[in-house]
Amino acid sequence: MSSVKDVASLYQNLKTEWNKKPRKLDKCGELLNKIKIALTQFSFLPSNNAAANQKELILARDVLEIGAQWAVATKDVKAFERYISQLKCYYFDYKDHLPESSFMYQLLGLNLLFLLSQNRVAEFHTELERLPVDIIRADPYVRHPIALEQYLMEGSYNKIFLAKGNVPAVSYTLFMDTLLDTVRGEIAACIEKAYLSIPCSEAARRLNLQSQQAVLEYGKKRNWTLGNDNCYHFNAAEETSASNCGILPSSELAEQTIEYARHLEMIV
Template sequence: MAPPQLVQLYRELQQVFTSGNLQQTGVLLTRLKIALTQAGLLVLLGNPDPQDLVIARDILEVGAFWSIRTKDIPSFDRYFSQLQTFYNDFSSVLPPSPREYPLRGLNLIRLLTQNRIADFHTTLESLPLRADALTGNPYIAHPINLEQWLMEGSYSKVWNAREEAPAEEYKFFVDSLMGTIRNEIASCEEAAYDSLPLKDAATLLFFKNQSEVLAFARERGWQVDLTAAKITFAKKTEEKVEIQKEKLILADLHYARELEQIV
């Protein structure tokens, strides 16, 4: 059985996390990871008690959600990696966790934000769900739709998907995706136009207000004329390569003579 101190900390964690106190949640998670290690429940050895495994799984799941809410992606990666043992190796001895598929879905969207499309599909295929059940699970259907819309270039659908997120934490990754999309759109605008009306730029970049556009314009080095309500794009200097005509002509003549000799 898990040590009484670990069980007490676990109960405190549940209360604090439910209350929304992220700072105290982080403090308790640090203490609990040490307690889990000492109890042999973080690196699993032997045949631990299933009840203890449920406690350890719950703690790691809270840690994964806490990581997203504090915008700490490396921490999320670590927690989700540790949860794989519970989800994959002990699925037959543990009761299902209601947090499993929300976290699996979050991991899929994380892969999309990092443009790891091959890993996305590999992870999707490894899920313990039938192919016809994937789209029936709202937490998995959401990243599947996002990936399809990204491949199609249907960025407006990606933007609208933020409001259709099956859990609040999903919005963080959708916002991250939109950041990547905005930079791609901005690069296309810079190549296609010398300038654009401020309002049109805001629409194309999915910004809700002028202050967001101005902040983005500063990051990109664009010139903004508020009086004319226009953005002028900074053109990148094109490199000019001088071609030495005489050397090319001499080389062509040399090749021509060699061809005559061969013929």
């Protein structure tokens, strides 16, 4: 059976590996697995021996915090979600028994960004309601996803693209990229519906793609048709039909408008 001392020794090894530059993520993963098995032998409910119990709780919390950051570094989204789910117990349920962690709001803010990137807006607001008002107003890690959610509601997509260069921590980049992909997909879907054709350069500008090659690769991924005029063409059948007609059926439109007016007059 592992003692607190044994787990603390493993944690120190993990912390040393995690702080190395560059990190050996495989080694960190192995140590995390060993520590998680050892931690299952501990009792994490507050007990009469407050000092010893607090050491166990802090040790477990610190391990889970590195685990959450490791999951982001390895792009293991499912593992990140599991680590955050466990950490919330220490952050909220045991808050009266533990000193506040310096990583708490960084990771809770990261979780808000994760939920936003997954379009889980209802859960985003549920988690936000658990945070103190002063933290919501002032903490940079929490303010960042809140601002992004506001930009999404406003449709200010350009501000979201600009926000990528202003993340509060490197760990935010993974979910920021996911959110940008989602936003870019929404813009692309709108382009497909709103235009019969659009210049390649204009598509790049609207999608916030920085090079000709990037927009060509994106267009290929969405099966867009690139014409010899260096424009993307959508709904080719509709475009051909419209060009063949040459003129709008103005007489038919006029007759329909007059008929609608007559019906409205009868109703009045």
